[in-house]
Amino acid sequence: MPAPQAAAATRRGTRPYNADAARTWTTDKTTVATVVDGIGNSAEVAASSRLLAGVIARVAAHRGGLAALLTAADLLRAPAVDGENPDAVAVAAVAHDDVTAVHWIGDARAYGWDGRRLRRYTTDQTVGEQLRRNGAPWDLAADHDNWVRATLRTAVIAAVYDVEIPADETVLLVSDGVPDGVPHDELEALLRRYDEPQDEDGEAVGLPALARGIIAAAREDETGYRDDATVVVLRPAAARGAVLRDRPTR
Template identity: 35%
Template structure:
């Protein structure tokens, strides 16, 4: 899906269930009336069941509708409260809020990721909250299984456990691990470097590379790349 609205960046989102039994990824995007821009959120349910899917949908919606002045950390905390109220499931989450002077403020819990992209350079903005990253940072051996064990989540993260970052880039990419794990940074850059590509091509490439998870991406085009305007009908 591609969305273009006057005064807002052009952005795309794509999702595929992959070989999983259901889709437990979710995306939220919300522009409050009179607000400075669009808040984007991407959540990935922990597990492959209905509770995980509900947790992801709940987290993404609650985070995206958090007022921008409250900041992205509060968006993650708001998502946590909503998840605990509505389901026994859990999710990981990344949120991007417009910054006052351009770019985005990022907050996350778990291993959903944010990248900046200016049309040439891809920069990773987040660090996975996984057992693998915990031991890697301490120069300890890491096993493949550790890459899939998260150390924070929407349900459990307190304010001091939520990751934060900022970018001045107008180009932004949010991904679930079903995209960034099969592709890696070099694979993501190779896809985005091709003219006219975006979220859909990233998801397709991740599955073609052998991805075994739900795959979801949100891609906000850099302002310089927005040379055409395309109307997209959005259902009510």
Template identity: 30%
Template sequence: MLAAAPVYLVADGMGGHARGDAASRTVVETFTRHIERGTTSTPERVLDAIHTANDGVRALSGLGEEGTAVAGTTLVGVALVDTGDGASFHWMVFNIGDSRIYGWDGRRLAQLSVDHSAVQELVDAGVIRPEEAERHPERNVITRALGADDVVDPDIWLIPAEGRQVFLICSDGLTKELSDESIAAILAGDAEHPAGMAGRLVEAAIEHGGRDNVTAVVVESTIGEADDAETTRDRRIEDTRPRPESGEG
């Protein structure tokens, strides 16, 4: 994960592929080099970071005993950008894979990204219901990832940055354990945790089973009259914990 204004992201290495840990780390290192801290970025810089990260992950793939081992990772995040059109700043939401970003308005949790997964395609086609996707045998099959192809095709949205806004960025290890209703209930409560709301979410997911790595970043932003990225406050600290092995807490 990366949580440093103006960009906040989660990259979840693909466990069924080679070097998923190195793939996710490559994404974070690439964004750290490409995006200047403490100031707004641009959509072009963010896209350049995504495509450069894809090249870096592709370079990790190699020939093994069973053929070519493809490194891969999901990527989801949000960056504060200046679109250069004289308008106010925007949050640039980007997604590749099945990690997610949500918006929280204090009452309602809304998924902003769309999962790139086999089960989401079945839901969109009306073949299965959303509640069936959670139990479907292909629920872990994703249809887009960094490192999978020479050219990556991210989903992009631009959201005006104004007033108070809260974003939750997380790996699927969180959403596999907690329903949207459970996540909303935690966000609506008090952050009585050393790592804030993100820490509470991760802890709740682990207590519920923790069958996969859980990463969560909660970003709270208030932008009014100020016109620089310092108005962005990441007051809810991000937290990451590994999946507990059998017999451990």
């Protein structure tokens, strides 16, 4: 069976540093993708996110997503001599022949695209989402959506959530800058534009263009703020989801 295809793109927001990072890693048996969203904005946070993404991708390829996120947690909990103690949230996906296994902590997300519908598979670990699920008014809950309840630095086994996405779906991993800046229906419309799964040689095409298109679509909010936006598109070998060639708009 051919190897899964993956593409990543990231875009700095309106703050000085891009605190997001993405990484893919392929072995002879599997392909892994991860997105890390650093908490705060500094050179140290940005460097930490890049380091964490590399660690998560490599560990997940051999030991799975849970072990990878907990390894990243151990790395963050090591005391820093300079007093810097970065933190982050993350999502990781491991593509198997029959399923894509996703693990996450915080509000980084995973979506699945079956060629017809974009489905969000993860639940944000935020105070806002907790309030929403307990019947709080929508506007009150929305005010707390940026307050994450779990992060990598505090990660334990029970705090790392997991879900399985069918192997015939293309997977999107995103930092919160994507859903904050791109409404769900618009994100789905972008996926519909990339609707041919392979070229005449049977190779996946267009994933890098799709990834770039998604982060380019992220807009500023009413205050002029735009968060860092990062996406990895992971297309397992069994995926039927079209998402691949850009069509001219009419």
